[in-house]
Amino acid sequence: MQIPIRMTGDRIDEWVIIELQGALESSLGGDLSGKEIGTLSYTKEGAPVLIVGHHALFGKEVVLDKPLGVLVKKQQQQQQESQEQCAPAFDIVASVKRKIVFKSRPRPIVTQK
Template identity: 40%
Template sequence: MQIFAKLPDGGTEPPSWALVELQGDLESRSATSLAGQLIGDLHFTRQGAPVLIVGHHILWGKVTALEKPLLVMRKRDDLTPAAAESDAMETDAEPESRYHVQAIVRNKILFKSRPKPIIANVPKKI
């Protein structure tokens, strides 16, 4: 089966995204799902190394290129079902699904080391 992908109108290069990969499990204190929740802050050092701060922990990572880029696509839904049926009747063929490319994922940010606790330097009272 072939899937035809098309750049959005204008033919400009879609934005580049990166994939974030964490080794291990990410658990919440409550039993709620983490979907759609803020997990942490992603920063980059001046040398380009990624740093992820999750709560009171810090993770150091690295950026690597993917062997094969991934496409983020959205199914084209500008045709109404009635128009698609009439179009199929005229050509005696199945209507084709079309997808627009939203972004290209070329890099991944890999955090494979254990998180280190962030300890504040609090002066002692004398």
């Protein structure tokens, strides 16, 4: 069975994966889906910095060996032998060619009063 994959527009977005080592926990508990966890910025030298609460994580940007595609599943109606069947189809939403890796332990941010 062939599964059709199509582009929805004339160009697709490019996304970046953020890779964290360890577990990310909330002091309030519960699910972190859809919530802001921190602020991503870059130093003058171009190194990524992720600020999470009172901690700073320093990382590096890596180019992936093989690019990844982000797909969204669509249902496509087909008539086949007078029976209606749903065949899966996918739309390409974005491509991923780079990732930001944060390997080191978070450093506490200390402010002086």
